[in-house]
Amino acid sequence: MSNSFILRAADRGHETILSTGPTASYVGGHPDAFITRQSSFNFHDYQSGRAGFGRIRVFGDETFNNPGCSYNMHPHHNFIICAFVLSGRLQHINTTGNNDELLAGDYYAFSAGSGGLHTEINVHREPMNAIYLWMLPDHLYLPPSYVRGRFDAEASANRIKPLLGADAALPIPQDAKVSRLFSTKPGRHVYRPRSSGHGVYCFVIDGTLACDGTTLGSRDSKGIWNATEVVLETGDAPADALLVETIL
């Protein structure tokens, strides 16, 4: 018998982080820039939800508004930080020597390890929306590392496409895996976690699908564990979802 939780879009934590006032040293782009963050799990001022899921500690649906909107260069340790750009353009700069512009469909995983630093910036008028995912690593103080990839929705449509982690082209130092399903037609897609000790967090980016019988709309999500498979059913309208598998 599998277990699950359902998190509706409106029930996530909501924060607006200004580039003025007490958060000015953290968020750049003064005076007009601000970040909106919708957290699936407890993070920062939002502490009334779930603590995390398996190795996932942060799952933030973030929008950088107005040119110059950024997280200033800041230190990190140990967490594996992944960003999946959904719209707009993100400039990601880190101290392993990367300075990348990421467009919709692009993603990266930055393992901050023993103390990598990074900055995230939107220099354009168009808002930048990305999913930020933080995972605990399998070792502390690994050498910082960075990988990036691109999800081509058209080429990968109507199947579950691994993006990061086990069985994907881009490895991460954790027993976790991120996949994406972009569907354009009715279908039944079965996701099989590597063991019943792995949980799956399904987050709908856009559209509607049924996840193990639960209808999930845009930005709704469901976590499932003690399951040998997770069934995603899609309809005529396009649907887009991220699947994060993690050891529990």
Add this chain to the structure above:
Amino acid sequence: MSDRDFKRWLCLGCGFSYDEALGLPEHGISPGTRWADIPDDWCCPDCGTPKHLFEMVEIPYAPGQPTPQRPPL
């Protein structure tokens, strides 16, 4: 892991870790200082996250990094 073993705590704001065995001598906390003995109003030196938002972890160190230690009897 027994209660006696030194433990590690991770800042959920940035990943900064506090290892009881190592302390934080550069911040005036000597090696062997237990988490419970750190003041409740202590914050992450890197990101300001308060002590109560740290999480105890049992994640091992990468090769070449500090090896877990046991306190002297």
